[in-house]
Amino acid sequence: MPPTKNAPRFSVDAQKHHHSLHLVHPCDTCAVRPYSACAALNPDEQKRLVDIMKTVDIEAHQPIFNEFDKAQHVFNVTEGAVKIYKLLSDGRRQITGFLFPGDFLGLTHNETYAYSAEALGATKLCRFPREKLEALLDAMPSLEQRLLGMASHELAAAQDQMILLGRKSAKERVVSFLLMLSNSAVRHGRPGNPVSLPMTRNDMGDYLGLSLETVSRAFTQLKTQGLIQLLDERQVRLNKPDALREIATGF
Amino acid sequence: MPPTKNAPRFSVDAQKHHHSLHLVHPCDTCAVRPYSACAALNPDEQKRLVDIMKTVDIEAHQPIFNEFDKAQHVFNVTEGAVKIYKLLSDGRRQITGFLFPGDFLGLTHNETYAYSAEALGATKLCRFPREKLEALLDAMPSLEQRLLGMASHELAAAQDQMILLGRKSAKERVVSFLLMLSNSAVRHGRPGNPVSLPMTRNDMGDYLGLSLETVSRAFTQLKTQGLIQLLDERQVRLNKPDALREIATGF
DNA sequence: CGGTCCTTTGACACAGGTCAAGTAATGTGG
DNA sequence: CCACATTACTTGACCTGTGTCAAAGGACCG
Numbered sequence A, B: 001m002p003p004t005k006n007a008p009r010f011s012v013d014a015q016k017h018h019h020s021l022h023l024v025h026p027c028d029t030c031a032v033r034p035y036s037a038c039a040a041l042n043p044d045e046q047k048r049l050v051d052i053m054k055t056v057d058i059e060a061h062q063p064i065f066n067e068f069d070k071a072q073h074v075f076n077v078t079e080g081a082v083k084i085y086k087l088l089s090d091g092r093r094q095i096t097g098f099l100f101p102g103d104f105l106g107l108t109h110n111e112t113y114a115y116s117a118e119a120l121g122a123t124k125l126c127r128f129p130r131e132k133l134e135a136l137l138d139a140m141p142s143l144e145q146r147l148l149g150m151a152s153h154e155l156a157a158a159q160d161q162m163i164l165l166g167r168k169s170a171k172e173r174v175v176s177f178l179l180m181l182s183n184s185a186v187r188h189g190r191p192g193n194p195v196s197l198p199m200t201r202n203d204m205g206d207y208l209g210l211s212l213e214t215v216s217r218a219f220t221q222l223k224t225q226g227l228i229q230l231l232d233e234r235q236v237r238l239n240k241p242d243a244l245r246e247i248a249t250g251f
Numbered sequence C: 001c002g003g004t005c006c007t008t009t010g011a012c013a014c015a016g017g018t019c020a021a022g023t024a025a026t027g028t029g030g
Numbered sequence D: 001c002c003a004c005a006t007t008a009c010t011t012g013a014c015c016t017g018t019g020t021c022a023a024a025g026g027a028c029c030g
Helices: A016-022 A043-051 A130-139 A141-167 A170-187 A201-208 A212-224 A241-248 B012-017 B043-051 B130-139 B141-167 B170-187 B201-208 B212-224 B241-248
Strands: A054-058 A063-065 A073-079 A082-087 A093-099 A116-119 A123-129 A228-230 A235-238 B054-058 B063-065 B073-079 B082-087 B093-099 B116-119 B123-129 B228-230 B235-238
Touching: A043 A141, A073 A130, A082 A201, A082 B141, A093 A201, A093 B141, A123 A130, A130 A141, A141 A170, A141 B082, A141 B093, A141 B141, A141 B201, A170 A201, A170 A212, A170 A235, A170 A241, A201 A212, A201 B141, A212 A228, B043 B141, B073 B130, B082 B201, B093 B201, B123 B130, B130 B141, B141 B170, B170 B201, B170 B212, B170 B235, B170 B241, B201 B212, B212 B228
Parallel strands: none
Antiparallel strands: A054 A123, A063 A116, A073 A123, A082 A093, A082 A116, A228 A235, B054 B123, B063 B116, B073 B123, B082 B093, B082 B116, B228 B235
């Protein structure tokens, strides 16, 4: 069952006009966050970024781009959530990340994208033409520094994911995932305890290297042990964060 | 035969004196490679790099630094090979990378190292004091650009490793590993076909998320199918690279 | 030449995958 | 507003790939 994807369907807003409204804080649009790129730029630099930027709306479950497409744009999530993934030729899928407001996608040093990207729910993005962004980079070391910091942060996260995928049990993976989502929410300025889960069990499985059934069973087990509590189907309360942290780190 | 046991050991002081000899090509010392950082620097910039650099020798199986140590130096491999890994509290280990001449280790944006590093065989490193290197970075955007390129390359590799760990079978993992080593050897200017394996089965297992027995069984199976051939215990010939590539990508 | 480490191989156990059935939640068209 | 379809989730029964444990051989070393 190789999930054959249709072509990207997104509408580009004609938003050029009110860019000027955002000049002082362009990153209100571009979702400024601790790890976002536009913080710490001077007004002139911000203006140059905003000038090459367009806002894009994506409907739920629509592709944003596919692996091996020509990499013409770089995106920044402003609202909603995105999953990025790679496929093996027989359809096996590995989700390599879930992205939230402030996160970049589509950065690459090759001609083509290194992964596919799809919106989880209704999502807004900032879109930068790649060659223009790269020209800006050369002229703005501070932006480049920022990107390096983000890349190094992502690299650390990728290594955590490797130990999860290579060495953790199903339960440890699910617990690690919940804590990771919680931490990420806090970093992005959202509440960290009732954790919201904008993705399906299947997506979680493809992120954690598990089947959807195993993810579901892990949830049930954690519920039974009183460690978590499902409020709404897409909302989990972490009852004993410390106990969960111990499970996640392998005690 | 484990690589170069009796490597000539020159002291740090001795190196200092003939820095001037290296000024035109300082990266002979610092192992210049396509993904290395010192390429494309002008002579003045190269000199400034060399001035803060020291050469270090590490014996086989000796630690270089440990996760959570204060990150005081950044290293570049010049000879030999290094493994970097993370541990869970009960001792489970995930090797997150094998590094060869030209590769950097110890780069982080935190106070402490994000992983432990250990020499596989006798190994030579270039060592840069971290704060001096960071000061240089601010002054040399070209170097920063180079690092960003390397980080983005490593990020892509990390995502390949995620699909390997999350979704590939034992046999697919081992084959992917052999091909990866072969490609890496070619990129680093060494022969790509008889692949040399400077690490133990145990190390391979900890890199691939498998037990050492499963790695061994996969080798036997590949031998039986005539796809590979063990020359020396640390040297594999890839008999049918195309067939191997198909296995690795999940056909 | 005995000790240590690495590798291979076999026997067996088990975590997690697969298949299947049933239910709940959500959306859709009449 | 209600049939109906669709998608998501849970749970059970069973199967299998890989881990674990154990033993034995080989290479290297002091």
